[in-house]
Amino acid sequence: MKNIEQPILKILAEYTNENLAIHSITLPFEEIGIDSLSLVEIIFDLEEHFDIAIPGESEIAARGFSLRCLADVYQLVNTLIAEKE
Amino acid sequence: MSNRVVVTGLGCISAAGHNVKAFTETLFSHNDVNTIAPVSAFKTTNRPHIAAEVKNYDPALFFTAVQLKQLDRFAQFALISAQEAIDDAQITFSNDLSHRTCVIHGTSIGGQETIENAYQQLFSEGKRRTHPFTIPKLLPSSATSQISMKYGIKGPAFSTSSACSSSGHAIAIATMMLRCNMVDVAIVGGAEACITEGNFMAWDGLRVLSTDTCRPFCANRSGLVIGEGGGTLVLETQAHAQKRHARIYAEISGIGMSSDAHNLVQPLAEGAEMAMAAALADSKLNAAQIQYINAHGSGTLQNDRTETQAIHQVFREHAKQLKVSSTKSIHGHVLGAGAAIESIATIIAMTKKMLPPTKNYQKTDKYCDLNNVVNHPSPQNIRHAMSNSFAFGGLNVSLLLSQYNEPT
Numbered sequence: 001m002k003n004i005e006q007p008i009l010k011i012l013a014e015y016t017n018e019n020l021a022i023h024s025i026t027l028p029f030e031e032i033g034i035d036s037l038s039l040v041e042i043i044f045d046l047e048e049h050f051d052i053a054i055p056g057e058s059e060i061a062a063r064g065f066s067l068r069c070l071a072d073v074y075q076l077v078n079t080l081i082a083e084k085e
Numbered sequence: 086m087s088n089r090v091v092v093t094g095l096g097c098i099s100a101a102g103h104n105v106k107a108f109t110e111t112l113f114s115h116n117d118v119n120t121i122a123p124v125s126a127f128k129t130t131n132r133p134h135i136a137a138e139v140k141n142y143d144p145a146l147f148f149t150a151v152q153l154k155q156l157d158r159f160a161q162f163a164l165i166s167a168q169e170a171i172d173d174a175q176i177t178f179s180n181d182l183s184h185r186t187c188v189i190h191g192t193s194i195g196g197q198e199t200i201e202n203a204y205q206q207l208f209s210e211g212k213r214r215t216h217p218f219t220i221p222k223l224l225p226s227s228a229t230s231q232i233s234m235k236y237g238i239k240g241p242a243f244s245t246s247s248a249c250s251s252s253g254h255a256i257a258i259a260t261m262m263l264r265c266n267m268v269d270v271a272i273v274g275g276a277e278a279c280i281t282e283g284n285f286m287a288w289d290g291l292r293v294l295s296t297d298t299c300r301p302f303c304a305n306r307s308g309l310v311i312g313e314g315g316g317t318l319v320l321e322t323q324a325h326a327q328k329r330h331a332r333i334y335a336e337i338s339g340i341g342m343s344s345d346a347h348n349l350v351q352p353l354a355e356g357a358e359m360a361m362a363a364a365l366a367d368s369k370l371n372a373a374q375i376q377y378i379n380a381h382g383s384g385t386l387q388n389d390r391t392e393t394q395a396i397h398q399v400f401r402e403h404a405k406q407l408k409v410s411s412t413k414s415i416h417g418h419v420l421g422a423g424a425a426i427e428s429i430a431t432i433i434a435m436t437k438k439m440l441p442p443t444k445n446y447q448k449t450d451k452y453c454d455l456n457n458v459v460n461h462p463s464p465q466n467i468r469h470a471m472s473n474s475f476a477f478g479g480l481n482v483s484l485l486l487s488q489y490n491e492p493t
Binding site for chain 2: 014015016017037038040041043044
């Protein structure tokens with residue numbers, strides 16, 4: 001598995017003034033200053049960086065994923081990279 | 086009887102300075118102001134390209150990285166000038182006042198930098214799509230939305246777009262809304278940031294750009310110089326301003342609007358005459374009471390001569406007494422922000438009792454035989470002044486500004 005955590009942290013850091021390293025990866029995004037508007041941009045950045053296509057909200061939910069916190073992002077990105085490869 | 090409308094806050098950023106204080110110093114400088122220089126925003130081709138760029142501008146001094154993701158450069162200038170004007174007016178928006186305040190901010194082009202960056206990615210870099218906020222950022226109305234959101238202003242909010250008269254129309258429309266009691270306070274102005282490679286080359290295609298400097302009304306003029314920046318004014322009804330003991334800079338004593346109905350680029354004197362005459366009629370002042378005109382004065386042959394002709398037609402024998410200058414020779418042609426920045430220049434001239442000059446002036450054009458203030462500021466107490474904006478497509482606005490007198 002590739003190290004996806006560092007690039008993801010780097011992308012997210014552009015959207016919040018919080019220090020992500022000191023927070024639990026299960027802390028909801030809204031509690032670290034990332035709103036739904038930023039999440040739209042973050043999804044775009046993740047797709048660009050990892051060359052993946054993140055499905056729409058309903059498809060993510062149907063597949064048992066979500067995008068509520070950093071842990072969710074790690075899991076989804078890992079899965080999508082694995083599927084691509 | 087309609088409300089009187091007064092100006093209680095000023096804010097601007099341009100090549101002539103990042104705030105009103107710096108702008109004032111540049112306007113009244115006796116020296117070469119060096120606001121017009123070779124373009125630094127992009128590499129120019131073999132032809133020399135000059136512009137009036139906002140120099141030494143660091144967005145990080147005004148906005149966080151997160152905020153900047155949603156702000157085109159023109160919206161940044163709008164917010165910077167709005168903040169200065171609102172701070173200057175010392176006004177805060179309570180829930181009630183937020184409903185009685187409008188934001189009308191004009192732009193000619195809108196989010197040009199965002200458009201060009203997106204097209205670069207799509208058409209040159211092989212990207213399949215653009216950043217998700219490309220559209221919200223590039224909308225000409227985005228600056229208005231940003232101001233409304235920042236201050237929680239919930240009254241009417243929209244943008245005006247009429248090329249180089251955009252912010253003039255913003256001021257005129259807001260004045261009407263204040264007069265008829267629709268709102269108590271108006272945040273008005275304009276912003277522009279289109280010194281981008283694609284836009285600049287398009288202007289170059291029109292063959293109107295100067296390759297040395299901007300010298301309006303001058304026989305050896307060489308064209309216009311594109312500028313960038315933002316200008317915002319806080320307008321209020323006189324009663325509202327008086328009630329909160331606000332400092333009043335000036336009164337908007339007349340507004341005039343017209344259209345040439347003639348040509349996309351060629352101006353018609355008749356249209357300019359109509360706008361100036363309409364402003365005079367609206368103000369109840371007579372022509373002989375006007376002492377200074379901050380001219381549209383773009384520095385193109387057609388504008389300068391047409392505007393001169395129109396001023397003669399409207400002011401007749403008084404035309405020779407009028408002092409005239411074009412501050413575009415200092416801050417460049419800031420398109421949609423022009424009328425706001427030039428209205429601010431006119432108000433500063435009234436408050437400082439000093440007329441800003443047409444800089445870079447060298448040689449008299451016999452067809453521009455007005456009493457031009459050239460190269461150096463000229464002390465004069467001005468009671469009533471006019472600011473003209475005559476845009477491509479024949480869209481004209483004349484604003485009359487007067488020293489404020491307490492009601493008797």
